[in-house]
Amino acid sequence: MNSIEVKELHKTYAGALQPSLRGLSFTFPEGKVVGLLGPNGAGKTTTISILCGLVKADSGMVRILGEPQEAGRREAIKRIIGVVPQQIALFPQLTALENLTYFGNLYGFKGKPLKEKILSLLGMFGLEKAAGKEVGKFSGGMKRRTNIIAAILHEPRLLVLDEPTAGVDVQSRSMILQFLRRYNEQGNSVLYTSHLLEEAQQICEDVVIIDDGQLVVQGNPQALIHQHQHCRNLEDVFLHYTGHAVRD
Amino acid sequence: MLRTIATIRKEWLLLLRDKAGLALLFLMPVVLITVMAVIQDAPFKDYQEVKFDILTVDNDHGRLGRYIREGLGQSGQFNVIDSLDEKPLSEARAAQLIREGEYKISITIPKGSTGEIVSNANKIVNDISKRMGLPAQLPVKTLASDSLAVQLYFDPAAKKAFKSAIYQALDNFLTQVQTDLLLERIQLQLRRRDSTATDTFPAIRLKAVALKETALGHGRQIDVISNSVQHNVPAWSIFAMFFIVIPIAGNMIREREDGSLVRMKLIPGSYLSILAGKLLFFVGICVVQFYLMMLVGIYVMPLLDLPQLQLGVDHAAGLLTAASIGITATAYGIFIGTIFKTPNQALNFGAISIVILSAIGGIWIPLEVMPEKIQAVGRLSPLSWGLNAINDIYLRNGNIRYILPDITRLLACGLLLLCTAGWIEQRRAG
Incomplete structure (x- = not known):
């Protein structure tokens, strides 16, 4: 089964001069770590928002683990997808435990099993001692790790991460990447966006490079590097396809 | 849930x-x-709860002056001030104090006001007596003044509602004095006509209908x-x-x-x-x-x-x-x-x-x-x-x-x- 199937996706926001997506299509099978890459304004955030059901596409088709992303099926998709937004989507005045308990309650979990699950996840991310500390007082890396825990409380089969390692130290980044590998090894799919192409090259089995709302290229990072003799790494491949012009 | x-x-x-x-x-x-x-x-607060200082210059020294001073004092709304620094107030001094903003209101009762009211009441009683075929016996001033008035001075900053309340209160006192004197003159004339009933002649009571406020609802207090x-x-x-x-x-x-x-x-x-x-x-x-x-x-x-x-x-x-x-x-x-x-x-x-x-x-x-x-x-x-x-x-x-x-x-x-x-x-x- 495909983890994500996107066909001819079009989207123009109200009042926008240019469309954000112009017939974007890509597919990747279940159980893979895939990088969705592209320069600023390429349409990554719009694509993720449509995949999650936050934004409606003007036309085109989306399937998440076989479920069509349409009005009657959104709740089913929400149960199988976990999203880690780029912002730290937590309440800074609440402790890590209070934040995660709240989001766990929203998923319908409660009581001792929820608390045990949260403490186990906090331990996995090296945050067990910080459970009772307000998130606003956390370091950048601690916030990022707690942000990921909030997205996996319901054990989603597809985890979508929007720049999960932005602004964190080396140790936190290493821990996050290790977690993503482990999560993937358990048979789950991961869609990941980042501007850190070295990191993407390191953990992604497949990358989807988009620009100007369209698919530019899709494939295994190593295979793409080998296709172009002048490219030594994924960054070279990325620049080869998207050009050197600065994007705003 | x-x-x-x-x-x-x-x-x-x-x-x-x-x-x-x-x-x-x-x-x-x-x-x-x-x-x-x-x-x-x-x-x-109602005016009943707030007391205003009122400068009073009584040049009349008669019943009108007394009625106004007593009426103002009894109303509970005013502190009547008729002397300052142990000196009786003059109209000029009162006007000056109002101009300077020291006080908000001053009233001057002109000389001869009570005499004027008595004369007017006598004239009315004499007219009635004459029409009833009785002799007109009460004394009347030959030259009545048309320009006699209680003089008021207000602080220019005084509100319209405040002025209106003062006007109404004073008008009420004036009417009361004039009515009382008129009734008194009528009684006097009637006594003269029926000399046998002098001691037992009943007082004339003018107020037949009174005002009474009733609260609506259970146990509701008006105030x-x-x-x-x-x-x-x-x-x-x-x-x-x-x-x-x-x-x-x-x-x-x-x-x-x-x-x-x-x-x-x-x-x-x-x-x-x-x-x-x-x-x-x-x-x-x-x-x-x-x-x-x-x-x-x-x-x-x-x-x-x-x-x-x-x-x-x-x-x-x-x-x-x-x-x-x-x-x-x-x-x-x-x-x-x-x-x-x-x-x-x-x-x-x-x-x-x-x-x-x-x-x-x-x-x-x-x-x-x-x-x-x-x-x-x-x-x-x-x-x-x-x-x-x-x-x-x-x-x-x-x-x-x-x-x-x-x-x-x-x-x-x-x-x-x-x-x-x-x-x-x-x-x-x-």
Whole structure:
């Protein structure tokens, strides 16, 4: 089964001069770590928002683990997808435990099993001692790790991460990447966006490079590097396809 | 239900850790209603409760002068001052003191006023006697003065209503003196005609119909009606309840900015259950806030020599009104939090709009004293619906039936605001 199937996706926001997506299509099978890459304004955030059901596409088709992303099926998709937004989507005045308990309650979990699950996840991310500390007082890396825990409380089969390692130290980044590998090894799919192409090259089995709302290229990072003799790494491949012009 | 309860718990924890927010919701309104009730106490008091100094120059030294001085003194509204520095007041000195703003009013009773009134009464009695075939025996001045008048001087800053009250009081004394003297002259003439009944002749009583005020409703005291506490405590409490717009809008915008709103929307289940949790929490806060203010009205105001707040007889209706105001205020906060993108925009618009809605809605001064056109606009303000419902319960001893139209308006307005916010949010999602 495909983890994500996107066909001819079009989207123009109200009042926008240019469309954000112009017939974007890509597919990747279940159980893979895939990088969705592209320069600023390429349409990554719009694509993720449509995949999650936050934004409606003007036309085109989306399937998440076989479920069509349409009005009657959104709740089913929400149960199988976990999203880690780029912002730290937590309440800074609440402790890590209070934040995660709240989001766990929203998923319908409660009581001792929820608390045990949260403490186990906090331990996995090296945050067990910080459970009772307000998130606003956390370091950048601690916030990022707690942000990921909030997205996996319901054990989603597809985890979508929007720049999960932005602004964190080396140790936190290493821990996050290790977690993503482990999560993937358990048979789950991961869609990941980042501007850190070295990191993407390191953990992604497949990358989807988009620009100007369209698919530019899709494939295994190593295979793409080998296709172009002048490219030594994924960054070279990325620049080869998207050009050197600065994007705003 | 778990989602709603979890949201209430989350909002409670957030509020507990927001010391400034707690002060804004509970401490500031207590200070506000106390200050407003104290400073507006004097304008709300009847003239019977406030004593004005009145300079009195009595050049008459007769019955009119005595009547006016005694009448003013007995009314309880005035302190009659007829001498300063142990010297009798002159008209010129009184006028000077008024000009200098030292006093607000002076009256001068001209020389010969009583004689003029007696002469006029005698003339009337003589006329009547003549028509009845009796001899005209009472003395009448040959040259009556047409220009004799009690002279009044007012501070130029005196209000029209104040002047009018003084005019009415003095006019009343003048009429009373003239009537008394006329009746006295008639009695005198009648005694002369029937000399055998001199000692037993009954006094003529002019006043046949009196005025009497009766309170409406059960156990209602007339003097409870619209004093400073009775107006200011509920009115400013409603104003403070609407200020919940600021924390709600700020909270919603922060949730949107930091992505937690997106996270909540990505979790399966209706967002409405989360919104319901927010709504219930903030409505609960509004109700607690309202009753805290009422407790201040009941227990703190008397300590400041102000009247105690009366809550009427139907407490369920009071609770329903407080909850309805809370729903509308919370819905307005959600609406503001939805339409504005930054906390600064929401804070400025929210605060200014509440001040305007409260000013036109009769919170600052009762709607009835405003110009007719402003009253018509003011009746569209949700704050005026809330205040009117509270007045129905607290002042008119009303029950749920009395407040139903205002409650319906408040709830309909709240629903409209929530639906509009929902529609805007949906449009924004594309």
